[in-house]
Amino acid sequence: MELLVLVIGIALLLLLIIKFKMNTYVALIITAVAVALGLGMPPAKIATSIQNGIGGQLGELALVFGFGAMLGRLVADAGGAYRIAHTLINAFGKKRIQIAVVLASFIIGIALFFEVGIVLLVPIIFAIAAEAGVPILTLGIPMAAALSVTHGFLPPHPAPTAIATALGAQAGMVLAYGIIIAIPAVYIAGPLFTRLAKKLAPDAFKRRGNLSALGTPKKFKLDETPSFGLSVLTSLFPVILMAIATVYQLVVHGGKVPKVPGLMDNVIAFIGAPSIAMLISLLFAMWAMGWHRRIASKQIMNTLEEAVKSIAMLLLVIGGGGAFKQVLIDGGVGDSVKNLFMGSNISPLILGWLIAVVLRIALGSATVAAMTASGLVLPLMQSAGVNPALMVLAIGAGSLAASHVNDAGFWMFREYFDLTIKQTLLTWTLLESIISVVGLGGVLLLNLVV
Structure with a gap:
């Protein structure tokens, strides 16, 4: 019964978003209420469950995403991303230009949300492709792959941090x-x-792209942008802090939390917590991309405000995903899924991936698919003793699969590279699916080792 209600709920969510073009956040809350009623939850407790889901989901994430968006916008507006891309491309030369684009996109992708990264990198990609005399899609596919992987697998990005x-x-x-x-x-x-894409869709590589979709791109003079080293350091600062904490815990305590933490343990744990790491990194970015370059505080604050406006709806959608997840847990769907697969030989990691794939195909949003899947596999993961970090990555990989017409990323890629629907399916949709399958394979291999 509970699983039937879940299927109907997902169908309702799909109908509201695709057919009625309803805002994703509003659709999630309506679906959460409908599913809660269908599961027989007392009406008086539904509002509490939804509030707990939103509050529990956004508690730390609001800090991480807010600071992350601000840091990314500071790096972008100062020309740091522009400097990173051009320096790497000049260093690698035309023969290894794809590797240079991958590295640049990967570094920039860690600091910026997926959509922002695409908007920022596409004009640079177009300019480099023209200079190197190669089709824009030859560089566009590696760029999209790198941005997508950081979006699906690496904190402090929304989906992996939320899961x-x-x-x-x-x-x-x-x-x-x-x-x-x-x-x-x-x-x-x-x-x-x-x-392979060149063979599958050769005409797509003849396209010249469509920069008009980006509006007027910001232009930079290379000598007026921050140095390469400072730009990379600023972009990777949160990753460095979290990595220090992880390495310290592995080396000093064998990966376990000490029962009686010492002073150094507390300090390292403090700076390695995602919210604090992002706060420290933001303060560094304000200096490196702002005050250090003699930019007025007022201008820096304006950049931060604009950054927050750009993620307001994303935060609400993640909160809505948390509400839907909480209703599924409180209504007993998680236990039903656990009981359904209790005697199954399917690995919980594969199951988490499969659930995320189905939700991604149905709903479009990688973040919503990942959040809903995490609520369903939590009981399974706990009963099977699966490594939580690997489950996060399995769900993250599944949430990237088969991006198609109900995903904003699909339309962004199609619009900027001026492709037909068929060409977009043969390039963008396939590359997303490849990342998903390779990601699952990597998780299963790691599971044999760790």
């Missing part, structure tokens, strides 16, 4: 394992897949 919070996984471990999986995933779905 880590929901499943109680340590963000530093998710980051460490995520980077191990990300490297082969980006290479296979980027430079390697580009060769």
